[in-house]
Amino acid sequence: MSEPELTRSVWELDSNDYPASAAIDEKIRFLLRYAILAPSSHNSQPWRFRVSGNEVDIGTDESRWLDAADPTKRELYISVGCAIENLCVAAEHFEVEPRVEYHGETDTDTVATVTLHDDSEPSTHRPSELFDAITERSTSHDLFDDRTLDTAVRDELGAVVAEDDVTLHLVDEPAVKQSMSELQAEGDRRLMDDPEYRTELGHWIGLGALGSSWLVARIGQAVVTHLDLGDREAAKNSKLIESAPLVAVLTTESDDPMTQVKVGQVFERLALLATTAGVAVHPMSQTLERPELRTRLQGLLDSTAGVPQHLFRMGYTDEHPEHTPRWPLEAFLVDR
Ligand SMILES: Cc1cc2nc3c(=O)[nH]c(=O)nc-3n(C[C@H](O)[C@H](O)[C@H](O)COP(=O)(O)O)c2cc1C
Numbered sequence: 001m002s003e004p005e006l007t008r009s010v011w012e013l014d015s016n017d018y019p020a021s022a023a024i025d026e027k028i029r030f031l032l033r034y035a036i037l038a039p040s041s042h043n044s045q046p047w048r049f050r051v052s053g054n055e056v057d058i059g060t061d062e063s064r065w066l067d068a069a070d071p072t073k074r075e076l077y078i079s080v081g082c083a084i085e086n087l088c089v090a091a092e093h094f095e096v097e098p099r100v101e102y103h104g105e106t107d108t109d110t111v112a113t114v115t116l117h118d119d120s121e122p123s124t125h126r127p128s129e130l131f132d133a134i135t136e137r138s139t140s141h142d143l144f145d146d147r148t149l150d151t152a153v154r155d156e157l158g159a160v161v162a163e164d165d166v167t168l169h170l171v172d173e174p175a176v177k178q179s180m181s182e183l184q185a186e187g188d189r190r191l192m193d194d195p196e197y198r199t200e201l202g203h204w205i206g207l208g209a210l211g212s213s214w215l216v217a218r219i220g221q222a223v224v225t226h227l228d229l230g231d232r233e234a235a236k237n238s239k240l241i242e243s244a245p246l247v248a249v250l251t252t253e254s255d256d257p258m259t260q261v262k263v264g265q266v267f268e269r270l271a272l273l274a275t276t277a278g279v280a281v282h283p284m285s286q287t288l289e290r291p292e293l294r295t296r297l298q299g300l301l302d303s304t305a306g307v308p309q310h311l312f313r314m315g316y317t318d319e320h321p322e323h324t325p326r327w328p329l330e331a332f333l334v335d336r
Pocket residue numbers: 037038039040041042043075076078079082137138139140141209210282283284285286323324
């Protein structure tokens with residue numbers, strides 16, 4: 001059988017097609033079509049789903065792990081957490097209650113099991129408007145204009161962070177953003193200096209996973225050849241951070257896979273909420289991809305901050321990026 005191809009058609013979902021009278025496993029397969037629209041680092045889509053009755057085991061696909069960019073698998077688990085959050089948001093929309101059981105470090109294949117109950121009212125806290133945002137959301141790579149996020153929007157963002165041990169820091173002080181932009185520049189230079197990182201990035205660009213616009217136009221085939229690439233990325237990305245009215249960092253006390261899955265859920269919830277408020281979101285991971293820079297980032301936050309897990313710019317832009325492609329759901333379904 002031939003390999004499934006990346007496609008943008010997965011974004012054309014119609015909620016009227018929900019199989020309301022079908023068996024729960026068929027409903028789950030429909031809900032998973034929303035899960036795969038989640039963001040993931042390099043759009044690697046490193047998730048796997050095993051559906052049985054009203055349960056879905058959600059695992060990582062190690063063949064899609066970015067071992068050069070993400071040696072500790074932090075981004076792998078965050079990406080899987082984003083998919084879990086989309087599944088939960090979609091389930092609640094269709095009045096199915098999702099219950100997530102996390103498996104922690106002992107079971108590397110199955111990260112979490114989500115049990116779906118279509119006979120009980122959802123009892124959780126997600127705002128209902130998040131559902132429509134799943135098919136609207138995309139990562140922005142533009143310079144943001146100088147409009148700031150008002151207090152009401154910031155408060156709404158803070159209010160959806162419900163997980164114990166995940167803290168949202170919203171940074172708008174110019175001096176701190178400046179220091180963050182310097183760390184970003186250093187991260188870009190170090191990573192682009194690493195042949196394994198460049199080869200890995202080139203692989204994902206070559207697959208077409210990152211779409212045809214932003215990174216390809218900026219880097220393209222130069223990934224493997226241009227020696228000044230690190231400096232160019234550093235200059236561009238520093239400006240992106242400085243242009244952002246807000247830089248958000250999610251921190252945690254623990255630094256393990258289960259916590260990182262929860263960080264992914266929180267991030268995706270924030271990204272969906274931001275989408276409903278017209279706020280653009282752009283994760284920037286280079287600082288976090290090198291341990292020493294990650295420690296220095298922690299030092300820029302308030303003294304009680306835990307370990308930084310995810311950093312993203314937030315702001316306003318008139319540009320609307322086209323959706324990046326996905327592999328179809330069938331590529332991620334595994335049998336028992
Ligand atoms: C854990 C994680 C790390 C990411 N890091 C970056 C990054 O460093 N730079 C960037 O431009 N996008 C980053 N992204 C965004 C992905 O590139 C993006 O989600 C993916 O290409 C799919 O596109 P979409 O979000 O528009 O659907 C990250 C996303 C996740 C979940």
